Amino acid sequence: MISNPEYNPMKPIPYGKQHITEADIEAVVETLQSEYLTQGPKVAEFERAFAGYVGAAYAVAVSNGTAALHLCALALGVDENTRVITTPITFVASANCVRYCGGTVEFADIDPATALLDVEKVRELLEGKPKGYYSGIIPVDFAGNPVNMETFRELADAHGLWLIEDAAHAPGGFFFDGKGGKQLCGNGAFANLAIFSFHPVKHIATGEGGMVTTNDEALYNKLLRLRTHGITRDPEQMEENHGGWYMEMQELGYNYRIPDMLCALGLSQLQRADAGLARRKGIARIYDAAFREAAGIETLRTGSAALGPEGETGHAYHLYVIRVQDRKGLYEYLRRHGILAQVHYIPAHTMPYYRGLGHGKGDFPEAERYYAECLSLPMYPSLTQEEQAFVIEKVKEFAGK
Incomplete structure (x- = not known):
């Protein structure tokens, strides 16, 4: 390390910022000059590449990390009868996604050494209520420090709960499971769903953007519909088919799509x-x-x-x-x-x-x-x-x- 106490930066030093290269710019310009600005091939290409990067079977790119959390809650059926536990030390979107669906949020305290959700505090909450009182847990890989999702999976299974891993801070992060295997954040080995964010201060920047990863094909297909107004164009999922133009709205979804040009930037940054x-x-x-x-x-x-x-x-x-x-x-x-x-x-x-x-x-x-x-x-x-x-x-x- 260079030690220079007299160094005086001409520009302020932020806590975080994006790094855009000529390759990033060229990737975006190429897409701007293509046939598609949105709903084109770059979205699926980014999804496949990111799923491979974190070791998950499926990935769904969306407009931002908050949208990713909201879609996870919707896909898992969160409603006014749902109670979910999460950490108080997180951006509020980790909790808000439950409230968007009418569910109840409860918090558990953190481990002071790591600032991560304390699994023993969660256990106390669960054991203090009858089975079925809670529906799920949203642990957060705060600051990029990975949660031991294996431990949370064991706890969740004992109480019949689902898990959403908020890995917005942790693409490329990992922990070692009980057998010494390396488990990448968001790989779907333990959580039902995981989310990432591509805000400019994150590891991979697209301006705005997010991703949901999962190994569950049914949840994956549901996320695809919810991302686009609840609509499917897949003939195998339709109740009827009038022809090549036909699309079918099967549930109430949202417009949480991400443009091709942002996915082009994400692909370049992922490299x-x-x-x-x-x-x-x-x-x-x-x-x-x-x-x-x-x-x-x-x-x-x-x-x-x-x-x-x-x-x-x-x-x-x-x-x-x-x-x-x-x-x-x-x-x-x-x-x-x-x-x-x-x-x-x-x-x-x-x-x-x-x-x-x-x-x-x-x-x-x-x-x-x-x-x-x-x-x-x-x-x-x-x-x-x-x-x-x-x-x-x-x-x-x-x-x-």
């Missing part, structure tokens, strides 16, 4: 996803080394299941989070020096909307304690060594005071 992930892990190692012995700075641990032999890690590092006592002070100090660190996340149960549904401050002390101390430092593949050294210097400078 260097592994290189970007390797760079993120390299940045994390430098942060780890810098803060390991630093007084007043605590880093989140990688889940034990995501740690392999010889230091291999399945953490995908969408975010690099530290915890400090004076979080607001550090946040403002860094911004004065052009470092645009960010907070992820305000606990969902403390939002006015969820307080109005009966949740409240004090319900989940670990999540609230985490929120009071957390700060996400710059983490993206194009972050330079000089920029990272400057970030580290300023964080330590503040902590030293």
Whole structure:
């Protein structure tokens, strides 16, 4: 690492940003000049490539990650009789997808070491109610730190529940199962459905965009219909067929389609996803080394299941989070020096909307304690060594005071 405390960036250093190359631009331009801007061949091509990347049988590309979550809830039959458990430390879409369908959201506290949904807290909730009271669980691979989905699958099976893996932060992430096998986030081995996001600060950027992955063919076909107004053009799925023009609306769906030009960008970005992930892990190692012995700075641990032999890690590092006592002070100090660190996340149960549904401050002390101390430092593949050294210097400078 280059250590240069006098480095002064001419431009602010964000916590995350997209990286667009000439190859990306050429891919989009080529599609713009093609016959299709939407509902064309690039969508299916992106779906096949992404399914292969995460090791899933099927993938459905949609307009954004929130749409992906909503479609998952719809496909699994969430309604006003459904109760679902998720984490309070996530973007609110992880919970909102249940509310869109009229279901009830309940939260369980986090493991303070990882900030992931605590499986033992979920177990306590489930064992405190009769079987059938809850319908599903939505664990979140927060910051790119993969949840041990095998453990959650065992718990879900014991109580007859489905699982949606919110892997928006974790394409390319993985954990090791009980037999030592590498399980990629979103591969469908344990979750019924998984979702990803292609927002600009994510590993793969399409501007806006999302993906659902699954190994369940019936759910896959249902997602295809729900993505396009509940309509099918597949003669084998129709109740009747009037001819080549005929399409059949079989249920109430949505227009959650994604344009071909965004899928072209996604395909181009996917080609260097592994290189970007390797760079993120390299940045994390430098942060780890810098803060390991630093007084007043605590880093989140990688889940034990995501740690392999010889230091291999399945953490995908969408975010690099530290915890400090004076979080607001550090946040403002860094911004004065052009470092645009960010907070992820305000606990969902403390939002006015969820307080109005009966949740409240004090319900989940670990999540609230985490929120009071957390700060996400710059983490993206194009972050330079000089920029990272400057970030580290300023964080330590503040902590030293």
